[in-house]
Amino acid sequence: MDLELSFKVFKLYILQILPERMHWADAIAQELMRRSDEHAIATGTSISGRIHLGNAGDVIFGDGAYRALEKLSPSSLKLIWFSDDMDPFRRVPAGLDPSFERYLGMPVSSIPCPDKCCSSFVEHYSTIFLNSLKKLGIEPEVHSTTDMYFKGIYENSIKKAIEKKDEIRKIFKEVSGADRPKDWMPFTPVCENCGRISTTKPLSYEDGSIEYRCEGGVVRGKLIEGCGHKGHSDLKHGKLSWRVEWAARWAIFGITCEPFGKEHAVSGGSYDTSSIISREIFGWDPPLPLQYEHVLVGGKKMAKSIGNIMTVKDLLNYLEPEVIRFFFFRSRPITHKDFDMVKLMQLAEEYEHVERIYRGSESPSPREDEGEIKSIYELSQVGEAVKEKPIQMPFRSLVYLVQVNDDVNWIASRLGVEPDKVEKKIQLVERWVEEFCPPEMKFQVSPELPGVELPPVLKEFLQKLSKSLEKDVREKEVQDRIRKLSSELGISPKEAYRAVYLVLLGKDHGPRITTLMKSLDKNFLVKRLRLEG
């Protein structure tokens, strides 16, 4: 008994002196600083069409680590985004002209812009992506893998990999049990005749030159025919096999941390293999992995076939950038994340809550960790976090206000803010209300008197209320009047309010009554309360 008690006391004491809980980004930054004080964080995206929210998550998580490291002042620090544009084009995304099929098997960097507005397919999609990341305050150093090959940045790595290809084959065998054939080459050239990379087979290597034949290959289970061309390629027009390329890239850029999804993280997967290749072939310690779970949308995987692709650009039509960042930083990367457009208001409210705590207009509850909340809020900011008490324009309030009256000046005066401050947010909320707002939060003043049966006493109440409104619609008096009348007539205020909502909206509840009334034409209101249409 005594022993048990002393254990408890000891533990409670320890808990008190332990530092506050730590945000994952801070924990990673600490671990990284323990390892070294020069850091490069790598993120990357394979460009196969519109770049969605999940792809953005990769970079956003990287930015989280970047910002947390920044606070610890390492001697050098950068955030890199690799445009994986030497990858072969594997599937024509939905919505694109089917004629793009002719590019299957070519490096995506050689496909033209689908809208003929940019210099290429890759530029088209990556520009949109990078611009929307910029709005989230993320501006990584950008590298195109195609350019890197062209410029010869990979050349030494390719030579080394070819030299040690048998060693690499052994690593593949040991780590993932995959048998690469004896004549396997870690580098695949682009066919100089047809421009495809999925169809070429390297035959031999000598002095920086690869002999190959374009004999065809399989892409997503579909056979792509080769053109039959036989030729020689230098080491600038082709690509290292992924796991080798990944390792080479780590070594070349000195990558110390990289976020990635489970497709790489799986046991025997590319992170395992690349780690060993990195260490044994290129002599670089693999980066600290930052594993994350993929983002779902409305409980489903984002897929072009389902048509539920959500991009940051799309999302910026409904949410402020801070809330999008908040979505990624409020919980651990490994946690399932479901971006549900219908529940977006809840997300916005949680962000507002964290903002109030950070900026001192609300105190955290005993179980909320102030240090962690501080990190979450700071990581959610596009720029510097501000400490002053916020003037908030709550998403929820706006949802109701825009449905009553979408005049900017009127809404601004209700919220007590400058019209130009709220204008943008009104647009965001209006779009959400129109497209995703659940029906129970939607309302509309009925143009005709809704067909409702009211007991005589409530009719009398409405008549009297109507009369008093003929003279005066100042809001304090309206509420006073409703209360007075309901007590005079012996009905509960609740019934009284219900009656008003019924005749105005056809529903038994609605937004604050004075807000609603004030936005309506006085004559209309008086008539309606008299049940005259």
Add this chain to the structure above:
RNA sequence: GGGCCUGUAGCUCAGCCAGGUAGAGCAAUCGGCUCUUAACCGAUCGGUCGGGGGUUCGAAUCCCUCCAGGCCCGCCA
């Protein structure tokens, strides 16, 4: 065939790595604010921590197992 993640209050999630009084926000309910529904404030309600077993003085937390959901690898990346 191999692996990963998730399961804690109606909803969204902390807490798990380093076992020690089950938490927050939102919702709901009730009340307050000279202004009673949905801008604010307070209080309350709400959970056999997916099930079972084990280790332990003590398990949401560690181990085993089962169930449910989501996903990945086993072509290429």
